[in-house]
Amino acid sequence: MAPPRPERAKFDTTVPSEGRIADYFLGGKDNFAADRAAAEQVLAIAPELPALAREGRRFLGRAVRFLAADAGIRQFVDIGCGLPTQGNVHEIAQSAAPGARVVYVDNDPMVATHGQALLQDDRLTTVVEADALDPARMLTHPRLTAMIDLGRPVAILLFSLLHNFPDDDLVTQMIKHLQKAVAPGSYLAFSHAVSDLRPETTARLAAVYQAQGSIMGPPRGNLRTKAQVERLFEGLEFVDPGVAYIPEWRPDGAVLHRPGSVWVVGGVGRTTR
């Protein structure tokens, strides 16, 4: 279903990588000069990006804890997982449900190589290099099928990934494919940056990302709005509070940001056929 796309370059430290830029925002060490230069370019427009990245990881933690502890999910596929950081999905899921299996997926070869090296002795967790836009191929990857039984409920995680793909049809097809491929009782969880709160900032960012080549497909001029994101997931049965700005999704501690300062929405929804 994915349109033909240029072959992704193998590990190249001179070309900025989204995973390594995210690592820089989170205070990690797995980034290079080209990543830091690209990161500084977007930080000049939106200095709040590192705070948003941290808030995104906190939301991911709450969502995964909910899925493992409350929804009884024992299998997770984290698509567009990024480089290992603090509070990885397998650590959170397995602390709530020992024995939970986690497959990380990313199309960045450095993410896959790094993760495989860190997890080589872990029987419950693995990393697969695959393209989210080719879900049929991704879900039949032998490393994934060795770990995940798609005949049983699974949580598919799409955190900070879908705003990379401006083409609604492509994203809707991907989500529908994932929904059909999983067993009843499965969940999709996601986060997605939106334009409603800071339309001028997000339009400037979209233009820079487009010029850097990190956003594929035809330019849409800005990020999706919250309502446009909700339409992508029509048919999912969202748990309370539905699709929400992420600090407001089941907060479990101190509120670290002013209301309205985090322009990222997210949700956790049960799949329906």
Ligand SMILES: C[S@@+](CC[C@H](N)C(=O)[O-])C[C@H]1O[C@@H](n2cnc3c(N)ncnc32)[C@H](O)[C@@H]1O
């Ligand atoms: C901003 S990082 C998000 C990391 C993590 N999910 C989080 O929320 O902190 C996005 C990741 O998606 C990956 N990615 C981008 N396009 C992808 C695709 N088509 N298939 C798989 N992964 C992709 C990037 O390589 C990067 O590691």
